[in-house]
Amino acid sequence: MLQYRKMSTMPRLAKNYRLVFDVVRKQGHGRHLATADVFRLVKRRRVGIGFTTVYRALAKLRDLGLISEIHLPGADSAYYEPAGDAHAHFRCDLCGSVKDIAYVPSKRVVAQLAQSNAIEVNDVILSLHGRCVSCRERESA
């Protein structure tokens, strides 16, 4: 029986997705990888892989809910982390480091904001900005 081209390329695609997912997952929680970081780490394991493939895999994994994509003001790239509990992010204005902040606004507060503004809230994405511990220490030294 003839094998369709599509059937022979599908497993290769799945493999790439798995590889990209593995790289993000292995970084663990609290680590945030820029697109370029993911590409660099994936390339270590599969030298021939292209940037577009990695980029597409990240979008797919995000759509599947396996990883979280984070956009922070001032950052050139999105950041990726394994999907997990909701939290806020802190980004240092000086060095650009990103840190998890264990905070989610209470459901009651969000419900009040929704009611008083006559809106429906589907998602709350919170980011804090300022100077990180290292930058603060460097400045006071």
Ligand SMILES: [Zn+2]
């Ligand atoms: Zn800093």
Ligand SMILES: [Zn+2]
């Ligand atoms: Zn995070």
